[in-house]
Amino acid sequence: MVKLTTEVIEVIKKQKPLPIATTDNTGKPNVVFVGMWKFIDDETILIVDNFFKKTAANLKMNPRLAMVAYDGESSKSYQIKGTVDYLEKGDQYQEAKAMADSKKLPGKAAVIVHIEEVYDAVYGPHAGDRIA
Numbered sequence: 001m002v003k004l005t006t007e008v009i010e011v012i013k014k015q016k017p018l019p020i021a022t023t024d025n026t027g028k029p030n031v032v033f034v035g036m037w038k039f040i041d042d043e044t045i046l047i048v049d050n051f052f053k054k055t056a057a058n059l060k061m062n063p064r065l066a067m068v069a070y071d072g073e074s075s076k077s078y079q080i081k082g083t084v085d086y087l088e089k090g091d092q093y094q095e096a097k098a099m100a101d102s103k104k105l106p107g108k109a110a111v112i113v114h115i116e117e118v119y120d121a122v123y124g125p126h127a128g129d130r131i132a
Helices: 006-014 054-061 091-102
Strands: 018-023 029-034 037-041 044-049 064-071 076-087 109-120
Touching: 006 037, 006 064, 006 076, 018 054, 029 054, 044 091, 054 076, 064 109, 076 091, 091 109
Parallel strands: none
Antiparallel strands: 018 029, 018 064, 037 044, 044 109, 064 076, 076 109
């Protein structure tokens, strides 16, 4: 796994909602916005599955996702890629369910993202460069 810098974490925290992309086993892409998520630590993000359909199916057959965040104030943007655990029981699931319950939303699963790659995603000569 890769540790995120404070700068990358702050940019991601400002991205609301957070877009995540998945693919099925044929490579067909899917992208959704998520509003319920939190950092577990600087290598791991917990996403709450409230209403995933295609996303949940994709993650079960191909447990990888990508996300992108942009901060207009600093003009910084990062793309994050990682592998996931799709959990429908256990402590992290209970944490996700509690987050959902607090907003009176369904909490179907916890998606635990193990960050593996970070890229510069702002326009310019370094766009697409891997930074971690």
